[in-house]
Amino acid sequence: MNPLSRTHVLFDLDGTLVDSRKAVAACYAQVFKERLGMDFPPPGIETGDIYAMRPVELFARFAPERVDELHQAYQDGYPAAAAQWLTVFDGADRLIHGLVKAGRRPSLVTNKGLARTLIDLARAGIDTQWFDAIVAAEDTAERKPHPAPILLGLQRAGADATDAIYVGDGPQxxxxxxxxxxxVIGLTYGFYPAQALAKLEPDALAHSMDELAQLLGVSIKGTA
Known part of the structure; x- marks a missing residue:
């Protein structure tokens, strides 16, 4: 049996279905300017760190006594930032819905917080009911590359690893x-260089949403 045709398909979110990098940076910039009087990114923060760190971790490095306030401001500002800056990979909604119509069972496992995950999914036109399970940052202390988030996704979906595959854009x-x-299917159209994924030898590489749909045996032509 082709492993890519397994029933359960667990997805990453950012770099896989959407690209929120500009939205995240814009939201951080607003909070740092209005609340801390600082430019963003602040000194000592590499671009990659912005997206790898959880907001509370980033705020704790610069104003540990104000983490709750800053995180709330970030959460409050994200919907407007997403409305302006979030990019949705064309066909993401049709892919998820197509899997459901084909009798497959998609789920979502992301390192992003739940509130922002739901905003991103709404902007992408992806109905949360299409997912058997959603696992977000608050659900596990560990994050990918630790297996805990995916294991929780399998548990919530009532799935076994022997009948599931994962889809994501990063080495993690x-x-x-x-x-x-x-x-696992690695996606080269996301945030990471193709060579960083290829050297880890995923079961397949997809260079576009169309290629991903073909690997999964789903048509994304038409509307969801």
Whole structure:
């Protein structure tokens, strides 16, 4: 049996279905300017750190006594930032809905917080009811590449690793899926260079949403 045709398909979010980098940066910039009087990114923060760190971790480095306030301001500002800056990969909604119509069972496992995850999904036109399970940052202390988030996704979906695959754009996605004993599709159209994924030898690489749909045996032509 082709492992890519397994029933349960667990997805990453950012770099896989949407690209929120500009929205995240704009939201941080507003909070740092209005609340801390600082430019963003502040000194000592690399671009990659912005997206790898959780907001509370980033705020704790610069104003540990004001983390709750700053995080709330970030949460409050994200919807407007997403409305202006979030990019949705064309066909993401049709892919998820197409899997459901084909009798497959998609789920979502992301390192992003739940509130912002729901905003991103709404902007992408993806109905949360299409997912058997959603696992977000608040659900596990660990994050990918640790297997805990994916294992929780499997548990919530009532799935077994032997009938599931994972789809994501980062090395952490490949490593986490491998640690769960699952095949994985790496996506080169996301946030990470193709060579960073290829050297980890995922079961397949997709260079576009169309290629991903073909690998999963789903048509994304037409409307969701």
């Amino acid at each position: 996605d490949v490593l986490a899926a491998r640690a769960c004993g699952m095949p």
